[in-house]
Amino acid sequence: MKGLxxxxxxxxxxxxxxxxxxxxxLIMEMIVTDNGKKLPGAQIxxxxxxxxxxxxxxxxxxxxxxxxxxNGNYSIEIGGNKGLxxxxxxxxxxxxxxxGAKGDVFFPAEVKLxxxxxxxxxxxxxxxxxxxxxDPDYGEFDAxxxxxxxxxxxxxxxxxxxxxxxxxxxxxxxxAQKKYDAAIKIADKAFSDENWEKASxxxxxxxxxxxxxxxxxxxFQLAELQTKLIKIKADxxxxxxxxxxADAAVxxxxxxxxxxxxxxxxxxxxxxxxxxxxxxxxxxxxxxAVKVDQSYLAAIExxxxxxxxxxxxxxxxxxxxxxxxxxxxVYPKNKIAEIDDILAKQGAKKAEYDNAIKExxxxxxxxxxxxxxxxxxxxxxxxxxEKYPVDQIARVExxxxxxxxxxxxxxLAIExxxQALGSKSYAEAKTxxxxxxxxxxxxxYPKNKIKEINELIAKNEAQDKNYKTKITxxxxxxxxxxxxxxKTAYQGAKGIKPTESYPQQKLTEIDGILANLAKAEESYKxxxxxxxxxxxxxxxxxxxAAFTEAISLKAKEQYPKDKLAEIQTIVLSNKKNEExxxxxxxxxxxxxANKDLAKAKEFFTEAxxxxxxxxxxxxxxxxxxxxxxxx
Numbered sequence: 001m002k003g004l005x006x007x008x009x010x011x012x013x014x015x016x017x018x019x020x021x022x023x024x025x026l027i028m029e030m031i032v033t034d035n036g037k038k039l040p041g042a043q044i045x046x047x048x049x050x051x052x053x054x055x056x057x058x059x060x061x062x063x064x065x066x067x068x069x070x071n072g073n074y075s076i077e078i079g080g081n082k083g084l085x086x087x088x089x090x091x092x093x094x095x096x097x098x099x100g101a102k103g104d105v106f107f108p109a110e111v112k113l114x115x116x117x118x119x120x121x122x123x124x125x126x127x128x129x130x131x132x133x134x135d136p137d138y139g140e141f142d143a144x145x146x147x148x149x150x151x152x153x154x155x156x157x158x159x160x161x162x163x164x165x166x167x168x169x170x171x172x173x174x175x176a177q178k179k180y181d182a183a184i185k186i187a188d189k190a191f192s193d194e195n196w197e198k199a200s201x202x203x204x205x206x207x208x209x210x211x212x213x214x215x216x217x218x219x220f221q222l223a224e225l226q227t228k229l230i231k232i233k234a235d236x237x238x239x240x241x242x243x244x245x246a247d248a249a250v251x252x253x254x255x256x257x258x259x260x261x262x263x264x265x266x267x268x269x270x271x272x273x274x275x276x277x278x279x280x281x282x283x284x285x286x287x288x289a290v291k292v293d294q295s296y297l298a299a300i301e302x303x304x305x306x307x308x309x310x311x312x313x314x315x316x317x318x319x320x321x322x323x324x325x326x327x328x329x330v331y332p333k334n335k336i337a338e339i340d341d342i343l344a345k346q347g348a349k350k351a352e353y354d355n356a357i358k359e360x361x362x363x364x365x366x367x368x369x370x371x372x373x374x375x376x377x378x379x380x381x382x383x384x385x386e387k388y389p390v391d392q393i394a395r396v397e398x399x400x401x402x403x404x405x406x407x408x409x410x411x412l413a414i415e416x417x418x419q420a421l422g423s424k425s426y427a428e429a430k431t432x433x434x435x436x437x438x439x440x441x442x443x444x445y446p447k448n449k450i451k452e453i454n455e456l457i458a459k460n461e462a463q464d465k466n467y468k469t470k471i472t473x474x475x476x477x478x479x480x481x482x483x484x485x486x487k488t489a490y491q492g493a494k495g496i497k498p499t500e501s502y503p504q505q506k507l508t509e510i511d512g513i514l515a516n517l518a519k520a521e522e523s524y525k526x527x528x529x530x531x532x533x534x535x536x537x538x539x540x541x542x543x544x545a546a547f548t549e550a551i552s553l554k555a556k557e558q559y560p561k562d563k564l565a566e567i568q569t570i571v572l573s574n575k576k577n578e579e580x581x582x583x584x585x586x587x588x589x590x591x592x593a594n595k596d597l598a599k600a601k602e603f604f605t606e607a608x609x610x611x612x613x614x615x616x617x618x619x620x621x622x623x624x625x626x627x628x629x630x631x
Contacts, residue, residue: 023070023103024070024096024103024104024105025067025068025069025070025103025104025105026067026068026069026070026091026093026105026107026141027065027066027067027068027104027105027106027107028065028066028068028076028091028106028107028108028109029063029065029106029107029108029109030044030058030063030064030065030066030078030109030110030111031062031063031108031109031110031111032044032058032062032064032078032079032110032111032112032113033062033110033111033112033113034084034112034113034114034115035114035371035374036363036368036371037062038058038061038062038063039058039062039082039084039113040057040058040059040060040061040062041057041058041081041082042057042058042062042064042078042079042081042082042084042113043055043056043057043077043078043079043080043081043082044056044057044058044064044066044076044077044078045076045077046066046068046074046075046076047074047075047076047077048068048069048072048073048074049072049073050073050075054066067104068091068093069093070093070094070096071093071094072092072093072094073090073091073092073094074090074091074092074093075088075089075090075091075128076088076089076090076091078111078113079111079113083115083116084113084114084115084116085113085114085115085116085122085125086125087111087113087125087129088125088126088127088128088129089109089111089128089129089130089132090128090130090131090132091131091132092131092132092133092134093134094134095134095136096134097136105141107132107141111129114162117162117165119165120161120162120165121158121161122158124151124154124155124157124158125158127151127154128147129151129155130143130144130147130148131143131144131147131148132144137422145418145422170377170381173211173381174381174384176209176210176211177211177212177381177384178384179205179206179209180206180209180210180211181384183202183203183205183206183209183218184202184203184206184217184218186198186202187199187200187201187202187203187205187206187218187221188221190202191221191225191308192308192309196225196228196229199221199225200222200225203218203221203222203225204218204222206218207219207222211381212349212381212382214345214348214349214352215345215349216345217342220338220342235268235269236268236269238264238265238268239265239268239269239272239275242261242262242264242265242268242275243261243262243265243274243275245257245261246258246259246260246261246262246265246275246278247278249261250278250281250282255282258278258282259279259282259283259293260293262275262276262278262279262282263275263279263293263297266279266297267297267300270301292325292326295321295325296322296325296326296329299318299319299321299322299325299332300318300319300322300331300332302314302315302318302321303315303316303317303318303319303322303332303335304335306318307335307339312339312342312343312346315335315339316336316339316340316343319332319333319335319336319339320332320336323336349382352382353379353382353383353386356375356376356378356379356382357375357376357379357388357389359371359375360372360373360375360376360378360379360389360392363375364392364396364399367399367403367442369396369399369400369403370400372392372396373393373396373397373400376389376392376393376396377389377393380393406439406440407440409439410436410439410440410443413432413433413435413436413439413446414432414433414436414445414446416428416432417429417430417432417433417436417446417449418449420432421449421452421453426453426456426457429449429453430450430453430454433446433447433449433450433453434446434450437450463496463497466492466496467493467496467497467500470489470490470492470493470496470503471489471490471493471502471503473485473486473489473492474486474487474489474490474493474503474506475506477489478506478509478510483510483513483514483517486506486510487507487510490503490504490506490507490510491503491507494507520553520554521553521554523549523553524550524553524554524557527546527547527549527550527553527560528546528547528550528559528560530542530543530546531543531544531546531547531550531560531563532563534546535563535566535567540567540570540571540574543563543567544564544567547560547561547563547564547567548560548564551564577610577611578611580606580610581607581610581611584603584604584606584607584610585603585604585607587599587603588600588601588602588603588604588607591603
């Protein structure tokens, strides 16, 4: 059962997988085994947050799928029925980030159980054999290494205790086998000597200490003894009755009946000469009948004698001959049935021994030394006199010593590699896993880790290259004031390396620029609207200021420039008109002063044509009328 501890590491460093979002289901694909064989009907209880949510049994192949939802603290209890120990496993599906793949995520695990041994302390199994949690560093579910480290020594001690008790049980079995063999030897000798009491005593001892529940020989012999003791008493009575009937038949000349009765009497007491002599007296009458009887009795005797020395083949042939001679006789038929039962049990025992040897040889070839030793020990118990399993046990034990050293160095290399990988020291981790793979070339774990490290290195190199490319694209786009293109490139760089500060700095800078541009655009629109409105109101100074402000906000826009040019043209035109108007007014006033009303009217009319205002028209009209009255 060294595989008990090995299983713990196998379970706690089970195959990892990608992180999933809140819509995932974690499905544990569990295999339950006992002594290397898949165990059907093993009980599994699933608790979520302290409440029982499901009870199930493994299928015919020892398999069971256990679905678990997000955001739960699960406790899984395996075993406890069929006389098996119970193990626990803790699974925490909390704190899984929202990003990642959706759907079912499978987590394979193997749990090895074993039968409870009386007096064995398994209190350590009240604690989980492993705790499965989500590892944010790798984006995977994996075993909690700190918890594994805290319970490792306790499980090693449990394994040591189990092996010790198992060895003690094997020693007890061997001792019982020796007592059994000694008692059988004495009992068989007493049986052969017809010392029925001694034979019965020793068969009972053998039956009591018998280590093999399939071995029924002492029980069979005790039944046979009881039958013989009863038969002897009954035979005496039957002998006397047969002789009486035979003598009467002779008197009545019923020779067939007489011969049958004498034969029967001789069968009850083969050593008695009387019935034999009487048989000879009537042999001339029923020669054929006598021959049949003799052949039948000879076959029965041959079968009984062969049965005494356990020559089952000869005994069965003899009893079959007896049945052929007298098909109505029950005795040989019963004996054949008894022999078939014995042969079946012997065949089963031989088959069990052969299967144990095959299993031991196969597991030895596969370097599964614990299983191999257990199978050879089982074969030795089935056939204690066989040398092969004894020699193989010694060989396996030597191989186990060598394998233990390799295992220790292998586990140290694996631990070193895991620690280096955890700290992202990829070169150191790769060297450690390569050393582990050299120690145990058949193990997939270090090979997978080397492949994982190579992929991580390649991925990092590719990420560096992609990151630099995105940064270059962003810098060029930013320099060309292609802010959207720059933003896309910097966001791509940030996605590749989220911890780098440069992409975020540039994104913040671009957001500021875009915000200022948006603000400038809004101010530009307000200035344009203000300028357009001022032109309509002929407030050219306000319009000029508004369009000048618009140009300061967006220097490349042509519209405000065109508007300023338009305002300048209007202002110049207005200035000329104002000068012309003022000149006409002055000339008109001068003409009035000179009392040249016609000329004054001409000048005022010219002024009115330049600047038509009510005030001007009214004032000039009144002034003209006044002058005309003066005239």
